[in-house]
Amino acid sequence: MTVDETLNIEAHKDDFSLEDFLAARAKTWEAINRISEQICVGMLEEEANEIVKSTLQAMGTRQGWHKPYIHFGSNTVKRLIEGQDR
Numbered sequence: 001m002t003v004d005e006t007l008n009i010e011a012h013k014d015d016f017s018l019e020d021f022l023a024a025r026a027k028t029w030e031a032i033n034r035i036s037e038q039i040c041v042g043m044l045e046e047e048a049n050e051i052v053k054s055t056l057q058a059m060g061t062r063q064g065w066h067k068p069y070i071h072f073g074s075n076t077v078k079r080l081i082e083g084q085d086r
Helices: 003-010 018-038 045-058 073-077
Strands: none
Touching: 018 045
16 A cells, blocks of 8 residues: 555544644654664574563553564564474
8 A cells, every 4th residue: 555545544534633643753764763773683582582572661662553573584584373393
């Protein structure tokens, strides 16, 4: 879905705010950049997921739509219900 398509859907909601939408998008990219700076070769998924949790908490995130996950290697192409390679 493109940004324009997303905006078109969201803009029809009574409480939609373009300013808030763009601020949330900027905050998301900030989180991604902060997290990616801490990921290292050889790191376990569990370690990376702890980085995600602590980074989001440090940024003041109150609630997410779902639990954050980072997957490496063969796990990147699996659905969550398939389980993970260890």
